Amino acid sequence: MAGMAPESDGGIFSASSNTAFKQQLNKVYAWYTGGFVVFVIALAILEQMGLPRNWIGYIFLAATVLLYGGIGVMSRTNDAAEYYVAGRRVPAMYNGMATGADWMSAASFIGMAGTLYLTGYGGLAFIMGWTGGYCLVALFLAPYLRKFGQFTIPDFLGARYDGNLPRLLGILAAILCSFTYVVAQIYGVGLITTRLTGVAFELGIFLGLGGILVCSFLGGMRAVTWTQVAQYIILIVAYLIPVVWLSVKQTGVPIPQAVYGYQLEKVTAKEKELIDDPKEKEVIAVFKARSDELAEKLKDVKGALENDRNAATKKLEELKAANASPEDIKKAEKALADVPANEEAAKKAWTAAKAAADARARPLAGMPRHAAQFAGDPNGDEKAKETFNTSRLNFLALVFCLMVGTAALPHILMRYYTTPSVKEARSSVTWSLFFIFLLYFTAPALAVLVKYEIFTVLVGTPFDKLPAWVGQWAAVDATLLSVTDVNKDGILQLGEMRIGGDIVVLATPEIGGLPYVISGMVAAGGLAAALSTADGLLLTIANALSHDLYFKMIDPNASTARRVTISKALLLVVALAAAYVAAQKPADILFLVSAAFSFAAAAFFPALVLGIFWKRATKWGAVVGMIGGLGVTFYYMVTTQAWLRGVFGVTSPVELWYGILPISAGVFGVPLGFALIIIVSLLTPAPRREIQELVEHVRYPSLVGDINTKAT
Numbered sequence: 001m002a003g004m005a006p007e008s009d010g011g012i013f014s015a016s017s018n019t020a021f022k023q024q025l026n027k028v029y030a031w032y033t034g035g036f037v038v039f040v041i042a043l044a045i046l047e048q049m050g051l052p053r054n055w056i057g058y059i060f061l062a063a064t065v066l067l068y069g070g071i072g073v074m075s076r077t078n079d080a081a082e083y084y085v086a087g088r089r090v091p092a093m094y095n096g097m098a099t100g101a102d103w104m105s106a107a108s109f110i111g112m113a114g115t116l117y118l119t120g121y122g123g124l125a126f127i128m129g130w131t132g133g134y135c136l137v138a139l140f141l142a143p144y145l146r147k148f149g150q151f152t153i154p155d156f157l158g159a160r161y162d163g164n165l166p167r168l169l170g171i172l173a174a175i176l177c178s179f180t181y182v183v184a185q186i187y188g189v190g191l192i193t194t195r196l197t198g199v200a201f202e203l204g205i206f207l208g209l210g211g212i213l214v215c216s217f218l219g220g221m222r223a224v225t226w227t228q229v230a231q232y233i234i235l236i237v238a239y240l241i242p243v244v245w246l247s248v249k250q251t252g253v254p255i256p257q258a259v260y261g262y263q264l265e266k267v268t269a270k271e272k273e274l275i276d277d278p279k280e281k282e283v284i285a286v287f288k289a290r291s292d293e294l295a296e297k298l299k300d301v302k303g304a305l306e307n308d309r310n311a312a313t314k315k316l317e318e319l320k321a322a323n324a325s326p327e328d329i330k331k332a333e334k335a336l337a338d339v340p341a342n343e344e345a346a347k348k349a350w351t352a353a354k355a356a357a358d359a360r361a362r363p364l365a366g367m368p369r370h371a372a373q374f375a376g377d378p379n380g381d382e383k384a385k386e387t388f389n390t391s392r393l394n395f396l397a398l399v400f401c402l403m404v405g406t407a408a409l410p411h412i413l414m415r416y417y418t419t420p421s422v423k424e425a426r427s428s429v430t431w432s433l434f435f436i437f438l439l440y441f442t443a444p445a446l447a448v449l450v451k452y453e454i455f456t457v458l459v460g461t462p463f464d465k466l467p468a469w470v471g472q473w474a475a476v477d478a479t480l481l482s483v484t485d486v487n488k489d490g491i492l493q494l495g496e497m498r499i500g501g502d503i504v505v506l507a508t509p510e511i512g513g514l515p516y517v518i519s520g521m522v523a524a525g526g527l528a529a530a531l532s533t534a535d536g537l538l539l540t541i542a543n544a545l546s547h548d549l550y551f552k553m554i555d556p557n558a559s560t561a562r563r564v565t566i567s568k569a570l571l572l573v574v575a576l577a578a579a580y581v582a583a584q585k586p587a588d589i590l591f592l593v594s595a596a597f598s599f600a601a602a603a604f605f606p607a608l609v610l611g612i613f614w615k616r617a618t619k620w621g622a623v624v625g626m627i628g629g630l631g632v633t634f635y636y637m638v639t640t641q642a643w644l645r646g647v648f649g650v651t652s653p654v655e656l657w658y659g660i661l662p663i664s665a666g667v668f669g670v671p672l673g674f675a676l677i678i679i680v681s682l683l684t685p686a687p688r689r690e691i692q693e694l695v696e697h698v699r700y701p702s703l704v705g706d707i708n709t710k711a712t
Contacts, residue, residue, distance in 0.1 A: 022091045033233055039063065044517045053516045057196035060520040064234070064527055065210055068227050075223035082222045090225055090418040096431020098225045099415045101232035101532035103130075103436055105181070106188025107593040109235060109529035112440070113508075114501025116447035120370035122395060123447070127440050129399040133406020134436065138429040141407055142416040144612045146425040147698045152417075152540070153410040153604060154548040160611040161619040162691055164553050169626045173603035174410045174544045176630075179578060181411075181596035182537040186582040188530040191502060194476055196523045201477070202583045208527060209579050213572065221418060224535045231528035232435060238525025239439055239446075242508040242518060246449040249512060256445035263448050268371050270455045274494055275363040282487040283495035287361035294354040298347065305339070305346045312336040365495045370451065390659040397664035398594075404670055405597025408604035410544070411536040450504055453511050459494045466492065469510035473503055481507075538578070542571035594663045595637060602629035602669025610677050615695040621681030629673025636665040 043056055090098070108130070116123035148156055154174055158167030186205055193204030247256035250263060274280055297304035316332040340346035359366040368375065374395065376387030406412065415432075416425045458466075463485055473481040480500040483492060506526060509518040546567035551558050558566075606625050610617040638644045640654050641662035660667060686692070 047517050056520045060524045061196050064524050071227045072223040089420050092424045092427035093431050095428040097232045098228035099432040100435030101228035102536040104529040105533035106185050106530040109526050110502050113443045113446040114504035117504045118501045120368050121373050125395050125398040129402025132403040134433050136407035142429050143422050143426050144698050146416050146422050161622045163619050166622045171544045171548050175541050177596045177599035178537045178540045182534050182578045183582045184593050185530045185534040186578050192523045192526045205579050228532045231532040235525040235528040238522045243446040246512045260445040263452050267452050271369050279493050283493050284361050286486045287357045291354050291357040294350050297350050301343050301347050309339050394661050397660050397667040401598050401664045401666040404605045405601040408600040411540040461492050538571050541574045542567045545570045598633050598666030601666040602633040606673035606677050615692040618681040618684045620684045621677040624680045625673040625677030628676045629669040633665045633669030637662045
């Protein structure tokens with residue numbers, strides 16, 4: 001990895017040409033891949049010889065963090081071009097691999113298959129949206145942005161729209177969407193590190209953060225790029241091995257994508273069997289009764305709270321008077337302590353508990369049938385038709401937001417500034433799609449294979465014979481996995497198991513009966529996915545502040561060394577702030593990520609597309625469009641999403657526009673942004689002639705000359 005430092009920066013690798021550079025990279029990463037395979041095999045042998053599981057976790061964590069930190073140390077730089085855009089000399093294939101790792105966030109690696117497991121067909125919106133977004137990147141943005149030659153997206157906005165106000169809005173929007181996204185990644189880091197080592201979630205966050213900081217802090221985009229290539233190799237191998245094993249175990253075929261449809265038919269048949277199972281109906285009845293009881297409590301919160309407190313106090317006194325066992329007394333004391341402190345807390349707790357009971361008081365533990373396209377029935381009564389139409393509309397809205405958001409995410413678009421040429425930028429998008437396709441084409445198969453395993457192996461198992469991984473995951477976080485014998489028959493029914501989507505991939509090796517070393521490898525792959533994306537996001541935020549705000553707006557005469565130093569300091573501050581927010585467990589990973597996509601879509605996509613393809617787009621059009629689009633998106637999320645309503649103290653009733661869920665808020669911001677930019681641009685003076693010529697040149701370079709000279 002040391003061979004990646006350029007001559008001008010004191011590195012030990014000397015490349016006389018792009019060909020020699022690529023050959024050296026091929027050699028480095030071939031040795032790296034072989035070393036990784038040998039490392040896993042060695043750990044597997046040590047496990048069979050008695051190496052404790054927690055030691056395997058510590059070794060994986062230490063090895064991965066030290067590896068990424070080592071690349072950061074060997075790629076350290078204070079050169080601005082190297083720090084911000086890796087010297088613009090990353091070959092297309094490796095840039096595509098780095099982009100794939102940058103893209104394979106904790107949500108993609110950890111949450112994607114879990115979402116497909118829980119929602120079935122509806123989860124395909126994420127795959128369609130995210131993959132389709134790269135088609136938009138290839139067609140509308142990457143090659144043209146590369147021709148403009150700036151370092152960052154705010155940099156482009158400032159140059160194209162001729163002023164610091166569009167640049168400032170770009171900085172604020174980049175920070176908003178990138179910070180939201182990075183919190184989700186650091187949350188994933190904490191989750192994985194906790195599972196690997198058994199340390200507390202909050203400590204796990206800061207352990208993983210060390211690997212992020214050493215890499216991006218020392219070497220900027222250059223270190224991040226080469227680290228992300230290494231991380232992609234780990235994450236794709238870790239993702240594919242367990243699902244291939246499950247495919248072989250269930251069907252004898254080592255190609256999970258090929259048996260996906262065959263296993264889906266089996267899952268559909270098992271779903272019908274579980275829906276008709278009398279034991280499952282017993283569990284549903286218990287949850288229904290629990291919901292009804294909570295509904296009665298909510299009718300008279302004050303009286304119900306007083307009754308609960310009195311009953312808990314009386315129970316404790318009776319046990320003490322009867323000299324009950326210390327264990328029983330301790331349970332009674334806990335039950336009394338768990339009684340809500342006041343009416344407001346009681347109402348909040350009981351409302352949440354009722355919603356949870358209502359979700360479980362349905363067949364298949366509240367999950368839709370895996371192959372069912374949308375909720376409701378297009379041929380049913382009015383309510384069923386309305387439900388169907390709303391479900392379909394939300395599916396399409398989510399696909400739209402994810403596509404447009406993908407095409408506008410600053411940390412993804414920055415990757416195409418690192419290629420040597422426009423041609424390489426186009427080729428890089430193609431490689432990115434290929435490397436992303438490998439995982440996304442596998443995720444639906446993984447979800448179905450895991451569901452088949454749980455339906456046919458786990459469900460129906462006596463509670464005292466459940467595999468060890470169930471208790472181990474329940475100990476990590478009860479919201480991720482919990483099992484309770486609701487109907488007291490000693491047998492696990494599907495309705496008695498609550499599983500969070502964030503652990504499906506991480507638990508797959510154990511579900512399939514693989515050695516723990518494979519679980520450690522998958523956790524290391526998830527850690528690589530979360531760290532690689534966090535690296536890119538933190539760099540985006542730090543660069544927006546140091547390059548676009550400080551250098552371009554505050555001190556244009558700042559030296560290169562000073563700019564890079566400030567970027568490093570800001571990166572540290574942002575990383576610690578994101579870690580603090582992630583430690584509060586603000587929302588599920590998928591919502592945080594999706595919110596970032598809606599923010600990016602509304603803030604950037606109209607301004608970028610019109611800035612490239614319409615030379616009449618003006619500074620004030622871009623300003624109004626970005627403010628209006630992002631503003632309406634943020635407003636809709638704040639007034640409709642439960643966690644954000646709590647953060648901002650919104651108490652008014654939730655009113656969904658056209659039934660669109662807050663996860664797809666960008667569907668309102670993007671069209672508004674386009675409309676405002678067009679209208680305001682037509683009402684304001686046209687851009688300077690030089691700006692219009694630059695836009696023409698980017699679209700038709702043969703008419704004018706070398707764009708890099710023009711951009712400079």
